[in-house]
Amino acid sequence: MNQILQILSERRGDLWVALLQHLQISLVSLLLAMIIAMPLAFWATKHKKAAEFLLQVTSILQTIPSLALLGLLIPLVGIGTVPAVIALVVYALLPIFQNTYIGLTGIDPALEEAANAFGMSRIQKLCKVEIPLALPTIISGIRTALVLIVGTATMAALIGAGGLGSFILLGIDRNNTALIIIGAVCSGALAICLSALIKWLEHASVKKALGVFAVCLFFLAGSGIYQAVENHTETxxxxxxxxxxxxxxxxxxxxxxxxxxxxxxxxxxxxxxxxxxxxxxxxxxxxxxxxxxxxxxxxxxxxxxxxxxxxxxxxxxxxxxxxxxxxxxxxxxxxxxYDNTYALAVKTSFMNKYHLHKISDLAPIQFQLKGGMTMEFIDRSDGFKGIKKRYDLDFPVKSMEPALRYQAIQQNKVNIVDAYSTDSELRQYHLSILRDDKHNFPIYQGxxxxxxxxxxxxxxxxxxxxxxxxxxxxxxxxxxxxxVNVKNVDPGxxxxxxxxxxxxxxxx
Missing domain, CATH: 3.40.190.10 (Periplasmic binding protein-like II)
Incomplete structure (x- = not known):
């Protein structure tokens, strides 16, 4: 708890920036999803076959893994906020479209006939009869979409869009549970607050609902204008x-x-x-x-x-x-x-037990090896692929995030990991680097x-x-x-x- 309070004190400014970024991305995504999904649902109530097709399409879109979707969007629209918003809109379409459609098609036909008997036009009937009756179901879909958006928006940090996910990623990378908790709790709290606000709007007057909507638009417009002004100043x-x-x-x-x-x-x-x-x-x-x-x-x-x-x-x-x-x-x-090259590392006790000094020494004991390595290292020709080819080694390897592989070797779940020669974890966990005697790893100068x-x-x-x-x-x-990693000193x-x-x- 003390560590959490210390981080909150030291990173208060960073947390506010991340929270505002997260809120901005979430609100923009929700509004765009509503603008797309709700008119489609209104139209689909009179076109049953089209409605079934749209339900299938939105269902399929929601099954695409978020990382895969971001990876597909990057070559098309680059990185940053744009691909993050597009991905979040894709995920929010199903609950909003589905609930809006169900709410409108579930209205008692007798009420529809009564509206027609009063001579209401299509727009009048939609605004005065159908939407008010379907509103609880529509609101429920919007709340579901919002919670989904706020939770998934933590992935935006992976592509430089910021948000509370930056705290979570930083915590994973530095093995700092406090940072992960702060990012996750703030994200959950934001989702709860926004969900409660939308629930309140369900029973609020039209004037109050329009007021909240105007505040949201003012916030988004204000942040956009601020960024535009900032962009005119060379930074x-x-x-x-x-x-x-x-x-x-x-x-x-x-x-x-x-x-x-x-x-x-x-x-x-x-x-x-x-x-x-x-x-x-x-x-x-x-x-x-x-x-x-x-x-x-x-x-x-x-x-x-x-x-x-x-x-x-x-x-x-x-x-x-x-x-x-x-x-x-x-x-x-x-x-x-300095040369921050790749390396293979083992516990010093393991190295002494098997008299290991260089990578070639692993050949006689390769059937006892269990590797934990980053996905990038496993897939690189100058990484594990090159090790297998140049040293004639082949042992099972699990892909892990950088920080997690060090936890795994500390807990004896694996006994060999990839590393960078300047990693602080080598000192922290008493690991030793095996010499690359066949020169598989190239020079890595920054x-x-x-x-x-x-x-x-x-x-x-x-x-x-x-x-x-x-x-x-x-x-x-x-x-x-x-x-930085062990003593928690600020990088700056x-x-x-x-x-x-x-x-x-x-x-x-």
Missing amino acids: ITIAGKLGSEPEILINMYKELIEDGDAHVKVVLKPNFGKTTFLYSALKNNKIDIYPEFTGTILETFAKKPISTSGLDEQQTYQKARQLMKQQDKLALLKPMA APLMSLDFANNHPKIVQSLNKLAGKITEKEMQEMNYE KVAHQYLVKHHLIKEN
Whole structure:
């Protein structure tokens, strides 16, 4: 409980921003779903075959897994709020359409005949008879859709749309239960409050209902105008992948840029998502800079396979820099010193028991191995695929989120995991890295990635960020990660302390 209260105190501003983002995404999605589903239901009451078809279509749409739907939308509309809203609207169509249709078709035919006898037009009958009678059922569908939207909107954080899901993802990544609880409880509380509001509207007067609707529109319009005004002021948006290390790095970028030019406004988007999401965001000008690794560029982004075997650090960087420039017109600045490469890690006690020092030593005991590895590592040619081929190893592996694989090896559910050489968990859980004696893993040096146009138009920023070139050792990076993940020190504070200590900026 103390940890929850501490996080609420330290991240109060972040929580309000996430809550407002979540509310905005949820309300926009609900209103759009109502605008689409309700008129269709009104029309479908007179077209029975079309109604059955629409019910089937909306039912099928709701069965699509949210991650799969987001993955399908990203190539079409990019990342951020737009694909998140589209996905949420898709999920909300069924309950609103179904309940509206059932409510309207369940009205007593005698009442319909009475309305016709009074000479009511189609619109008059709909507004004065059918909708008031069907309203409880319609409201029930809207409430169901709203709860579904608020819960599913936590997935929006995976594609850079923000919301309360950012707290949940951060908690999973850092193995911080308090962050997960805060995100989940706030999301649940928001769903309960909005559901209660809609329930109240069921019995409220038309004037009060219109007042609430106007407030919602005012909130959405106001936030939209604010964002539009903000967009007219030049800001530098720096994003980072999930985890403490990217968050530390982007805080360093921010301080270096602002130290070099006091008139520049920098906005940080930590825990923005997976590698491909950031890459897509950069190419679509949703963000301006993010830290990437030379090995990732050659192994993941190259449209044609590039061999990294035998390349040293400088050669790897030059190939990555040239590839980004030619393929996507992106600029990769000078890299830092440390090599955050992939690795295979086991408990130190396990290593001593079987006299393990390098990956080749695993061959005699491979039938005793149980792996827990990230999905990305399992699927990469320079990851588990390469390990199996180059070392002639094959043992069962379960795919896990990064933080969960460390919990699994700590609890002896697995005995070997993939890791990054700077992970704080190596120290925290007393794990040892096995030497890559056949050089399966390429060099992974981090460097700022941006568009060529941005680099050419902002030479001061390039100059400021290049101060990190050749800086930060693996030991230093692991220690900084440990400070954030284990000691719960704010990433911004850790970044600031490093920059001051190494005279890259002056102490404020």
